[in-house]
Amino acid sequence: xxxxxxxxxxxxxxxxxxxxxxxxxxxxxxxxxxxxxxxxxxxxxxxxxxxxxxxxxxxxxxxxxxxxxxxxxxxxxxxxxxxxxxxxxxxxxxxxxxxxxxxxxxxxxxxxxxxxxxxxxxxxxxxxxxxxxxxxxxxxxxxxxxxxxxxxxxxxxxxxxxxxxxxxxxxxxxxxxxxxxxxxxxxxxxxxxxxxxxxxxxxxxxxxxxxxxxxxxxxxxxxxxx
Numbered sequence: 001x002x003x004x005x006x007x008x009x010x011x012x013x014x015x016x017x018x019x020x021x022x023x024x025x026x027x028x029x030x031x032x033x034x035x036x037x038x039x040x041x042x043x044x045x046x047x048x049x050x051x052x053x054x055x056x057x058x059x060x061x062x063x064x065x066x067x068x069x070x071x072x073x074x075x076x077x078x079x080x081x082x083x084x085x086x087x088x089x090x091x092x093x094x095x096x097x098x099x100x101x102x103x104x105x106x107x108x109x110x111x112x113x114x115x116x117x118x119x120x121x122x123x124x125x126x127x128x129x130x131x132x133x134x135x136x137x138x139x140x141x142x143x144x145x146x147x148x149x150x151x152x153x154x155x156x157x158x159x160x161x162x163x164x165x166x167x168x169x170x171x172x173x174x175x176x177x178x179x180x181x182x183x184x185x186x187x188x189x190x191x192x193x194x195x196x197x198x199x200x201x202x203x204x205x206x207x208x209x210x211x212x213x214x215x216x217x218x219x220x221x222x223x224x225x226x
Contacts, residue, residue: 022063026075029060034079037061038086043226045201046208048219051091052226053083056197061225065196068120077120080224081127084194087222088132088140094192094220101190102143103129106207107172109149119144121196124224140192147172147193147210168202174214186215198223 019027037058042049054061064080067073088094094101105121113119122144129142150173178186193207204221211219 022067023073025063026067026073029079031082034060035082035086038083040087043198045198046205046221048221050198050201050204050221050223052198052223053087054225056225065225068124069196072118077123077127080124081131084124084128084224085131094190100141101139101192102141102146104143104146104191104193106193106195106203107147107149121194125194146175146178147207148175168206171206172210174210178214183215187217190218190220191216192220192222194222196224198226
């Protein structure tokens with residue numbers, strides 16, 4: 001009876017407030033179908049090479065990325081978090097050290113954060129850690145403030161490939177918290193720095209460089225899609 005009520009409730013809401021095409025598309029994707037798209041690979045666009053989880057060429061992945069980024073769609077957050085949890089749960093190279101594994105979302109600039117009201121990568125990570133915590137996995141620590149965006153950058157989408165690295169050079173610096181820690185302390189932790197999409201790798205590379213300059217040694221760059 002409750003299932004029928006929920007179905008009828010959704011139908012009524014859809015009639016009053018018709019969902020967008022992409023919003024409806026995400027509803028129709030099952031968790032299992034989306035997870036079947038997860039095929040972690042190393043891509044050479046960064047140093048060290050970045051892990052990518054999902055093929056951006058797949059329309060379902062593009063829809064999830066766009067809905068998370070521009071609409072704050074909770075279903076998109078959930079699907080992408082499931083994909084990230086799948087990787088973190090099983091990856092051999094994550095958390096092999098005895099100390100913390102810090103998850104570091106690539107930060108947005110202040111203006112873009114204010115405009116959107118959220119950082120989509122940070123929201124996906126929060127959802128991921130809730131999934132893992134429910135399974136009894138507490139090895140990962142979200143650190144959204146370890147990197148600071150030093151200046152606003154032009155959207156990478158609007159730039160030709162050869163200008164992207166120049167646009168992102170020096171875009172990040174390590175926080176005072178990280179810079180004031182001892183080298184010995186920093187070097188014993190693992191840092192998983194995450195962006196939603198990697199194209200040329202310029203954004204992730206800038207984030208990696210900032211962590212390295214602060215003394216981080218074990219850095220895993222990761223993109224949800226490529």
